Amino acid sequence: MSDEANWEDAGAVKRFMFVNRKAPHGTIYALEALEVVLISAAFDQDVSLAFLDDGVHQLRQGQDAKALGMKNFAPTFRALDDYDIDKLYVEAESLAQRGLSAEELIVPVQVVDRERMSALMAEQDVVMSF
Amino acid sequence: MRFAILVNEGPYQHEAADSAYHFAAAALAQGHEVSRVFFYMDGVHNANRLQEPQQDDRNIVRRWSELAEAHGTDLVVCVAAALRRGVKDEILGAGFRISGLGQLVEVGIQADRLVTFGD
């Protein structure tokens, strides 16, 4: 607990990573994960988002869930910058496996290779996965 | 050490709620603190006191309530996820409360470890 007290005294910031590995619409995980990301912006932490595996589908341009009567939340990723959340890491191997390129994504991202993604994960204080 | 736990799946359908409970109980038994269990997504159904499992099965909602009673663990149900699924104050088990998602981020900051269970 003494470590915790020191941390509070220092007013330090924790590194939070939201790991997105699931495709949107088929399940609610992607949408409800994004709701936590938006709330986290109010806490002035060091927030980053990781997109890998089917999570990269969340960022595809041209999504339109209107016919399903579902919330079209992909455009919300564009608003993250307004919340000072600008670290969006997308794994190159996951894009390639799905025939996607960074140009087809709805928002500018940093494309990183798997090794870099692993290193980023290992640097975190808190990893949120859903 | 101070632990926080995130539960993303409902009771019975997935093992997640059981795993989370056993982890919390083991942490407490070792003298650690489990300051908060946050129930999100379908995890909000863990809080429903109207659950009536068969006699020979575990009662998941009651088990959480007993843990909160014995150890002061804060059982927080996400309001947005709960309303979406019809989980309201009038059906909450003892020790549960409904609050905002900020409670999850807050405990992520305050706890030494956040441990997540889901599917």
Added chain:
Amino acid sequence: MLHTVNKSPLQTRDLDSCLEHLAGERLLLIEDGVYAAVAAGEASAKLRGPAAEGRVYALGPDLEARGIGHDALADGVEVVDYAGFVQLVAEHGPHQAWL
């Protein structure tokens, strides 16, 4: 960092993806994830590297529930109970769940 995988290796790619990102960290198999640790199963070969370095664990109560004896496990996989799970997170945390 402690990673957990809770799915059967033949049901999803969660174990594969976790291992692709494991680097030098530790892996605990829980719930249906424990099936990966069965020596006679194909998936156990994927664990060989980290298991040889003592970085792979399987949760005992989940093994027992599924009728998997400890003698059926791949070399190097260490069985822990829930108390051991808590210790792994305490010593090696943060926790990352591959859901």
